[in-house]
Amino acid sequence: MKAVAYLAMILVAFGTFFVVRHFGESLVAPAPVEGHSRQDAAGPEPAANSSAKSSAPSSPHQLAHVLLALAVVILAGRLLGIAFRRIGQPPVIGEIVAGILLGPSLLGRVSPAALDFVFPTTIHGTLGIVSNLGLVLYMFTVGLELDGSHVRDRAHATVAISHTGIVFPFILGLILALFLYPVVSTDDVPFTGFALFMGAAMSITAFPVLARILTDRNLHRTSLGVVALTCAAADDVTAWCLLAVVVGVARARMSDAVTMLSLTAAYLGLMFFVARPLVMRYAKRWLNTEPSQNTVALLFVGLLLSAVTTEAIGIHAVFGAFLVGAMIPSGSPLAKRLVAILQDTVAVLLLPAFFAFTGLRTQIGLVSGVQAWLICAGIIAVATLGKFGGTTIAARVSGLSWRESSALGVLMNTRGLMELIVLNIGLDLKIISPTLFAMMVMMAIVTTVATAPILRRLWPENLEGGMGG
């Protein structure tokens, strides 16, 4: 019975896709406008060209500016992080908001000269590479901390909740694309890629932020916490796999999608049937001894090569990094050592570069006029309806109480940092316009900010746990 329902759900998703595609293909999006153009989407500033000379490694100013930019964004992020923690929000929101405030949305309006001094166009390229390097390492640690056995041990019910919580917003995202494409997209973006991307972008859950919220409220060992973490882990794996395919298809623009998909299949085959057994055997060697620095270096090399491969195939480098991390048994001393090595450097030094980079690309000013803000509100509503609604109903059907189900739905609606990673990929690949990027960033922030207070209302009896760290 459940299998039939599951199958039906998948079929509905596919059916919706083909129906949406049928109607969508005939839609006409506006031509790219100056200032909203695809060029712009390529980087925070199309002027990067003229700055070639300054990007020479010897330029003392470039190094000084990169260091200054990092100092400013780390400081602002920490201060806002502390402020957000005071009001019961996860500090990472503060860091995300700090990045946006330091970009064209606020600092650029108040003082364009200050923006140009702190983040001159000459360093945008470097900031992009450093932030991508940070993301690769971050997704590697997310993979390392992903407890695969956790998902496998639980009842299939949890996985079913997770999958419904993905399929539902995915379908809504596809339908939403029908309405958004003629308004906020441009005619050089194929509809299919756009619709698939919107579907995937709606389905993301921020596992790390969610884990943090549960830990902050001491809920991570309760049955709700365990179900939520398992769901989120299953979400992570499913949504990222889905996104890899979507990104591949969108990037290949359907023409050489077959090559891309077969290369991806070959890569996955190599990873699961050759690399994984090797890594498992290797990880066992370090069960009782501290892994040496050479071992760590070897794993970094593997991680980098996997990231290069996924990047070269046409899906993003972060997928390769995530997969290598997920292959290493999460409780093993090797995984613990790697997390210990990376987490602070990545969290304190490299992710801020990503927040700054995202902020530079987020131009809230592009969302202007009543219509634009209505669209933005619509995106938030659809995203919440899809993820919160889908998860809540699936959880209720699986036998959880309404209160538990809705709490789970609220938790799964947290998008946080993960959504920003996905959105940056979409902007990089020119699937979404800077305007839509700004709207989606707001959606990510609103859904994430909403989680903690709503959870407190639904689940009030638990007193605040230690909010430290």
Add this chain to the structure above:
Amino acid sequence: MKAVAYLAMILVAFGTFFVVRHFGESLVAPAPVEGHSRQDAAGPEPAANSSAKSSAPSSPHQLAHVLLALAVVILAGRLLGIAFRRIGQPPVIGEIVAGILLGPSLLGRVSPAALDFVFPTTIHGTLGIVSNLGLVLYMFTVGLELDGSHVRDRAHATVAISHTGIVFPFILGLILALFLYPVVSTDDVPFTGFALFMGAAMSITAFPVLARILTDRNLHRTSLGVVALTCAAADDVTAWCLLAVVVGVARARMSDAVTMLSLTAAYLGLMFFVARPLVMRYAKRWLNTEPSQNTVALLFVGLLLSAVTTEAIGIHAVFGAFLVGAMIPSGSPLAKRLVAILQDTVAVLLLPAFFAFTGLRTQIGLVSGVQAWLICAGIIAVATLGKFGGTTIAARVSGLSWRESSALGVLMNTRGLMELIVLNIGLDLKIISPTLFAMMVMMAIVTTVATAPILRRLWPENLEGGMGG
């Protein structure tokens, strides 16, 4: 009596400087030749211009190439590091040599296409910034591990040995500059900056490599080991201060040297009289509790701002980083936490970028012909005579046995990674030509490689300690 000798030594150094300068100012260096030109020195490739487009953050190829370059250089460095450890050398030499072999000196000769694939010119700029970021963090950890009280507690004798071991090679470097300037420099480099830089470059000791050699041989707790470590620590502080002045003077080209020196004085004043007491008080707060991530972030911000300041003043960013590291009490939980956070990421991921970057800039092919190799041999001889000779004689005069004195001299002659950092600064600032850079890199490698075997002959009774790690 000792004070008189010390004063005499300093006076001799100054006297030599003015005599050398008198003769040197009238020397004429050849005009920059195509291929040896100052332009070249600016970066591994002057062609960085044409690649502006690719340095846009969205270029998928650039990210893939940066990741690939890191993977290749980490793997090669580790493999050669293991090979060098087998023959009783510190692994870092293997990493340095790997960088050079992957550059134009070997890989570029065997297959220019391979060199261009692994390190395309489009990523040189990014590699430079990442390696400088790595150096800033590395010098910060060197500062963190520097035990200032160690130096203060010891007899002044050790500091005197250290200073003699700096002044002597410094004088020899100045004199050597008289001979080198007309041959390997170019006429757009002022003689004074060139001579001062050569003096400072001859006086460097690689504290970290030296510490490693002593630990590998279990000598670090012997009286020789303690004297050597204290000497090297004093060397570090003195030589880097000296170098900061030299670099400032050379960069300012004597014209606005006064501004530079007063800014440096203001910066040092601020650091010692304002920042240091604050840091000391702050560090005390974390004596019994684990420092939080916000504390770590705050210190990173301080480190970055100090590095930006020294970079902006005209001395290099690494000085600012080193100074902040040195200000934090080395045994404190705060220093330990920071070292724990940084050391592996820096050693495994970021320093390899520096080795690759150095390797790309080292063109051993520029050292061609009998004359050039004789000059190279001369540089090695003078460097060794200055550092080994100066230290040995000073140690003997201070009352150590000949055997201890010569062992200390051999240890101080280790230049390793530190020398490479200095040389890269010289190349960045266009004080030394790519040809001289290649010669000095060989000097650094030869003096470092020579240390362990010679020490084994002079100090044979100690059996090999654990060479692990």
